[in-house]
Amino acid sequence: MVLSTNLDHIATADELTKTINENENVMVCCGRMGPMCIPVYGVMEELRSEYKNVAFRDMAFDSPEAGIIRNLPEASNFMGLPFTIYYKNGKVVEATSSIQSRDQITAILDEHFSS
């Protein structure tokens, strides 16, 4: 189960683990093809060329495999799609719930992933 975006998708929990182990900086947007999620995928698509040191991925929220994100302690109070998780060296450094603007996303990327 994957989303119909132009991003690289993560389909399984194992794939996510592999991705965060193999890449220093990872941003994963876990959502549906809805109005709060699509703008975030769009911003991620555009930021790919600007932040080459970050692996941008999406994951389908309704896939049972997405439990790896849904059940994160950092997402325990989240009640809005998408759940967007930022990993550095395999660890969660930031997590947001609901739609975020390009400025909000780049502020997080600059804070945690600037080289």
Place this chain on the structure above:
Amino acid sequence: MKPNHYNTIIIGAGPAGLTAGIYLSRAKMKTLILDSGIAGGQLILTHEIANYPGIEKISGYELSNTMRKQALAFGCEIQSGISIKDINFEAVEKSVQLSNGKQFTADTIILATGGRSRTLGISGEDKFKGRGISYCATCDGDFFQDKEIAVVGGGNTALEEAVSLTKYASKVTLIHMLDHFQAFAHAIDEAKSNPKIEIKMQSRITAFNGEQKLESVNVENLLTHELSELKLDGVFVFIGYEANTDFVQGRCIELNERNEIVTDDQLQTNVPGVFAAGDALAKRFRQITTAVSDGTIAALNAMEFIRQASAIKVA
């Protein structure tokens, strides 16, 4: 032509701006579209579009991607994620300065900045977004299974979404500032007859409270000014739309009392060579079809303006 000079600069890459871009660049006009967000505008917020003639069903994401590709294929340039620092509308050669230092000039400008959902503007609203506050019932409704929530607003969307949220929530308190709803009678009847909906008229939320997530709101009764605390898990806000015209307010472009752009029937504003299209216009109906129609008209009139201006120069 100077590299940073364009026949037309379009501000906003929603359906109106992209359509104008398609028409202008297809007619070999050097065209630049600037967007503060990403191309597509409100289209990308639309899950499924079933009323765009010629296409039975399409996601807003797909339709906006196709419009963007069409514009690019005709040679239109699109820069997204920009922020406008200054605009000179009045000079014959108009200029746009971006916050990143870039500057462009143009013979004509088309304002196609559309609209956005209104937010309440109350402190805590941003903090609890996604942690109890939502603007989309279809996206987030299922997080509120058996929980108590409030819906703010009194129009068709607020009433319809309040009813649809009763599928999940154990109780929905509908909070509206006025003493009457601005909605169709059937929507009002449906909300009023739903046993899970409690209605608080002439009331408004004054504060959002909680630690990690929303836990309660303060509600003011606008008649008595009495304040009460309402314990709940979620608030859905549906209080209408406003035009994205902040960046032209206080400048020479005429706006109406709702800050929508006023034009003549050629979609030209009060400033020669500055046109407007789409949801940012002062008009009654706001749809994709009306936005693309406006984009077409504004583009064709901008071309006509450029032709006439160059004819005058030659003469």
